[in-house]
Amino acid sequence: MDELSPFLTWFTPEEGMNAADMQLEIERLFRRQQAITALLDDRIDEEVVYDLLADDGINPHDWVTNAIDNFEAMLRS
Amino acid sequence: MARRFSRIEQGEVLNEALIRYRQYQTERLTRARRVGQGTPRGASVQLVIDPFGLPAASSIPMRVRVSQRSRTIMDTGVGTHAVAPTTARPGTRQPGFEPAKVVMFARAGEARTATSQITGQPYLRRPGASYTHAFGAQAANEAEMEAYSEIVSALADPLRSFSYKPERHRQG
Numbered sequence: 001m002d003e004l005s006p007f008l009t010w011f012t013p014e015e016g017m018n019a020a021d022m023q024l025e026i027e028r029l030f031r032r033q034q035a036i037t038a039l040l041d042d043r044i045d046e047e048v049v050y051d052l053l054a055d056d057g058i059n060p061h062d063w064v065t066n067a068i069d070n071f072e073a074m075l076r077s
Numbered sequence: 078m079a080r081r082f083s084r085i086e087q088g089e090v091l092n093e094a095l096i097r098y099r100q101y102q103t104e105r106l107t108r109a110r111r112v113g114q115g116t117p118r119g120a121s122v123q124l125v126i127d128p129f130g131l132p133a134a135s136s137i138p139m140r141v142r143v144s145q146r147s148r149t150i151m152d153t154g155v156g157t158h159a160v161a162p163t164t165a166r167p168g169t170r171q172p173g174f175e176p177a178k179v180v181m182f183a184r185a186g187e188a189r190t191a192t193s194q195i196t197g198q199p200y201l202r203r204p205g206a207s208y209t210h211a212f213g214a215q216a217a218n219e220a221e222m223e224a225y226s227e228i229v230s231a232l233a234d235p236l237r238s239f240s241y242k243p244e245r246h247r248q249g
Contacts, residue, residue, distance in 0.1 A: 006097075007094075071094070071097035071101060
């Protein structure tokens with residue numbers, strides 16, 4: 001477990017998903033995590049990440065509060 | 078066009094997350110070692126990878142550590158993106174280098190929802206097991222995205238969720 005773990009976003013293959021759809025979701029995940037890591041390293045502005053998350057159907061507020069929840073769990077463990 | 082989320086709307090709550098992030102980084106560095114008291118670290122294996130961030134001509138194979146439990150379940154999907162060290166290619170350790178990692182969460186008996194598929198909401202509290210495996214380039218100049226996609230496609234299953242940690246070269 002490292003400090004990036006609480007900020008992870010995910011991709012889950014669905015039954016019947018074709019290869020092109022799967023590739024698209026993998027690319028979106030890859031791009032999101034690159035951006036999130038760049039934010040944590042102070043290389044890009046948070047608004048870039050928020051817009052990217054929203055484009056991918058993730059509510060930025062949910063993402064941030066989820067990260068906080070995950071940190072709480074890690075700090076308590 | 079996506080809705081724009083303003084700094085005012087999100088800034089305060091992001092700051093809270095970043096404060097936790099720095100706290101956790103500090104705590105990891107300063108936490109007293111509980112020798113013999115903590116949970117024993119699981120067995121691990123050493124592997125060698127070719128980093129993505131260096132041109133093929135000057136690439137140095139890096140030695141990385143992967144837990145044995147992750148290696149067991151992800152080995153076939155990772156393939157030659159991470160291989161056992163050999164005398165000819167032992168790999169080196171370099172401070173500040175963090176390999177790219179594929180993270181896989183295998184759920185245990187939980188119904189999926191559309192939201193959790195995308196965001197993986199509080200995965201640290203969901204039933205299941207998490208596995209992480211480092212990976213590198215399989216061929217000269219292979220892109221990180223290309224390698225990642227190949228590994229995830231090979232491991233894909235509706236009961237598994239995937240995430241990713243980029244390769245980092247950090248100084249100091």
